[in-house]
Amino acid sequence: MADAPDLLGPVDRQALDEAVTFTSELIRIDTTNRGGGDCRERPAAEYVAQRLADAGIEPTLLERTPGRTNVVARIPGTDPSADALLVHGHLDVVPAEPADWSVHPFSGEVSDGVVWGRGAVDMKNMDAMVLSVVRSWAREGFRPARDIVIAYTADEEDSAVDGSGFLVDQHPELFEGCTEGISESGAFTFHAGDGLSLYPIAAGERGTGWLKLTAEGRAGHGSKVNRENAVSALAAAVARIGAHEWPIRLTPTVRAAITEIAALHGITADLDDPHVDVAQLLGKLGPAASLVENTVRNSSNPTMLDAGYKVNVIPGHATAFVDGRMVPGGDEEFHATLDRLTGPSVSWEFHHREQALTAPVDSPTYAKLRAAVERFDPDAHTVPYCMSGGTDAKQFSRLGITGYGFTPLKLPVGFDYQRLFHGVDERVPVDALHFGVRVLDHYLRTA
Ligand SMILES: [Zn+2]
Numbered sequence: 001m002a003d004a005p006d007l008l009g010p011v012d013r014q015a016l017d018e019a020v021t022f023t024s025e026l027i028r029i030d031t032t033n034r035g036g037g038d039c040r041e042r043p044a045a046e047y048v049a050q051r052l053a054d055a056g057i058e059p060t061l062l063e064r065t066p067g068r069t070n071v072v073a074r075i076p077g078t079d080p081s082a083d084a085l086l087v088h089g090h091l092d093v094v095p096a097e098p099a100d101w102s103v104h105p106f107s108g109e110v111s112d113g114v115v116w117g118r119g120a121v122d123m124k125n126m127d128a129m130v131l132s133v134v135r136s137w138a139r140e141g142f143r144p145a146r147d148i149v150i151a152y153t154a155d156e157e158d159s160a161v162d163g164s165g166f167l168v169d170q171h172p173e174l175f176e177g178c179t180e181g182i183s184e185s186g187a188f189t190f191h192a193g194d195g196l197s198l199y200p201i202a203a204g205e206r207g208t209g210w211l212k213l214t215a216e217g218r219a220g221h222g223s224k225v226n227r228e229n230a231v232s233a234l235a236a237a238v239a240r241i242g243a244h245e246w247p248i249r250l251t252p253t254v255r256a257a258i259t260e261i262a263a264l265h266g267i268t269a270d271l272d273d274p275h276v277d278v279a280q281l282l283g284k285l286g287p288a289a290s291l292v293e294n295t296v297r298n299s300s301n302p303t304m305l306d307a308g309y310k311v312n313v314i315p316g317h318a319t320a321f322v323d324g325r326m327v328p329g330g331d332e333e334f335h336a337t338l339d340r341l342t343g344p345s346v347s348w349e350f351h352h353r354e355q356a357l358t359a360p361v362d363s364p365t366y367a368k369l370r371a372a373v374e375r376f377d378p379d380a381h382t383v384p385y386c387m388s389g390g391t392d393a394k395q396f397s398r399l400g401i402t403g404y405g406f407t408p409l410k411l412p413v414g415f416d417y418q419r420l421f422h423g424v425d426e427r428v429p430v431d432a433l434h435f436g437v438r439v440l441d442h443y444l445r446t447a
């Protein structure tokens with residue numbers, strides 16, 4: 001589809017073309033993160049650093065571990081009293097198995113108006129769009145009002161210890177003055193049926209609580225009476241946790257999401273009514289229910305079990321792991337509930353823990369994000385949403401930076417964006433990248 005002339009913003013043709021080329025070329029640089037330190041982002045970091053430097057933007061390359069390179073650069077704004085804005089994107093990707101794909105996942109192939117490969121939506125597309133926007137500013141001689149700090153990070157797809165965690169701990173000065181940040185997983189077209197185009201903007205993330213459960217009992221012969229069987233105690237606790245129905249806890253972001261999506265369906269949702277049936281309400285929201293159903297409550301899914309070594313021997317202990325997620329403000333309830341569900345004979349601890357995040361949806365920043373999307377897609381209905389998982393925004397929040405998920409993409413009907421995240425045949429339409437460049441350019445100019 002040709003670009004409609006009335007939708008052409010100030011970005012030039014070169015910026016649109018570069019967003020596509022950079023996405024493709026970044027995909028060709030294999031930055032697979034297999035976890036446990038098995039990843040090398042350096043070639044991708046050098047690629048983006050060179051393109052920033054070409055535009056007169058001075059990049060700093062930082063590593064905690066050789067090869068695990070992060071890139072940070074600051075574009076000075078014209079208003080020294082204004083707060084700075086962080087724009088961050090990770091350079092690593094999750095593994096891809098070539099045999100499962102229609103094209104090679106690291107080919108970066110561009111065909112029939114689509115860029116293919118691992119990272120096409122998560123998130124070399126955003127890395128490329130940001131690069132193309134700031135380079136077009138350099139050609140034009142434009143400077144934003146706020147300082148804009150650009151961070152390309154390593155290790156987002158694993159622990160962030162070599163990436164945003166390291167930057168926040170060891171180089172907080174690079175982010176001085178940053179009050180807000182934008183990054184992945186928001187502002188994409190979500191076709192909600194009946195021609196309704198939603199653009200969910202992420203304004204929060206649930207917290208992560210990966211739990212280790214341990215039952216200690218009395219080891220013994222499998223044929224003897226044993227009231228202290230660790231396997232029985234652990235299994236009972238795991239069953240209780242798996243069956244637990246967490247109560248609905250609506251945070252401001254999710255409340256706003258439900259209210260706005262319901263209104264677009266012509267439904268008035270009075271969430272202050274104590275008798276409101278939220279589950280029933282979600283059932284009326286059609287496909288859009290999937291944007292909120294995972295974030296209306298805490299969750300706890302048992303995922304791993306380990307006990308015993310022989311059928312006629314009762315082991316002395318047994319362990320299990322549970323993937324727990326907490327809504328913002330849901331920690332205390334999570335803790336108390338787990339104490340109760342595990343009971344006296346099973347102990348539990350956090351194996352890994354990340355705070356939940358929440359960003360205001362009545363802020364000037366949110367209003368500007370919304371306006372930028374609606375400017376370039378007049379049929380767009382932006383809605384806030386809370387991510388069910390987590391991103392680098394969790395680390396940057398430790399510096400007081402409020403994070404929004406904002407990687408604008410205009411996607412055609414039937415394009416299942418969310419399934420492509422970490423999925424097979426990850427790809428992104430060229431038109432979607434062009435839209436993203438225009439929206440980002442507009443937002444970052446007016447931020
Ligand atoms: Zn990502």
